[in-house]
Amino acid sequence: SQELEQSPQSLIVQEGKNLTINCTSSKTLYGLYWYKQKYGEGLIFLMMLQKGGEEKSHEKITAKLDEKKQQSSLHITASQPSHAGIYLCGADSPGNTPLVFGKGTRLSVIA
Amino acid sequence: DGGITQSPKYLFRKEGQNVTLSCEQNLNHDAMYWYRQDPGQGLRLIYYSQIVNDFQKGDIAEGYSVSREKKESFPLTVTSAQKNPTAFYLCASSTSGTAGYPYFGPGTRLTVT
Numbered sequence: 001s002q003e004l005e006q007s008p009q010s011l012i013v014q015e016g017k018n019l020t021i022n023c024t025s026s027k028t029l030y031g032l033y034w035y036k037q038k039y040g041e042g043l044i045f046l047m048m049l050q051k052g053g054e055e056k057s058h059e060k061i062t063a064k065l066d067e068k069k070q071q072s073s074l075h076i077t078a079s080q081p082s083h084a085g086i087y088l089c090g091a092d093s094p095g096n097t098p099l100v101f102g103k104g105t106r107l108s109v110i111a
Numbered sequence: 112d113g114g115i116t117q118s119p120k121y122l123f124r125k126e127g128q129n130v131t132l133s134c135e136q137n138l139n140h141d142a143m144y145w146y147r148q149d150p151g152q153g154l155r156l157i158y159y160s161q162i163v164n165d166f167q168k169g170d171i172a173e174g175y176s177v178s179r180e181k182k183e184s185f186p187l188t189v190t191s192a193q194k195n196p197t198a199f200y201l202c203a204s205s206t207s208g209t210a211g212y213p214y215f216g217p218g219t220r221l222t223v224t
Contacts, residue, residue, distance in 0.1 A: 009151075027131075033213075037213075039220065040199070040220065041217055042117075042201060042215040042216050042217045042218050043201065043203075043215040045212050045213075045214070045215075048212055053161065053197075071202075083178055088153065088154065090154075091215075098156050098159045098213075099213055100142050100156075101153045101154040102153055103151060103152060103153035106152050110116070
């Protein structure tokens, strides 16, 4: 079965600094999804990547999928307190199977 | 507005009691899912349903049961057979095929003492 490993597990950054979160898959990724979660709340969809080398951006968040489609990175530029939360990557397989998720990366942004 | 509702937000039960968590969506999605979230463990799939009157077990189905009698509803029952039921439960839905991403509800935090 597919497994996703996220690194780091937690991250504390100073406001205004850039940061990167990684998601590595044990198998070739068919579709890779990034979500954000505030503590005690549901997941909010950020971006989906499907093609090797694909890159998408939304405001100050950029997600990339490597050419081999086994690793994705999420990069936040000039972090703000609103970026704090848990970031989770999810992956699916052909056949419309439910997403498998990584364990998440907890991000704290301090002033 | 379209979305997923889960009720209640917080639920408390005594050990040995069955409890049912509600999940309703008005997004006209065919597929619905239940995940469990524990600290440091990410999301684990309990059950999912891709069509009305049909559902499949996920990775941790033991001690849980579901029904899918209506497209909009996918209730989850946590039975007394579930050894560690205290957790945060998330319901999600999606369109069939690969067109859309799963849309999550706000979650229900269940505490069993």
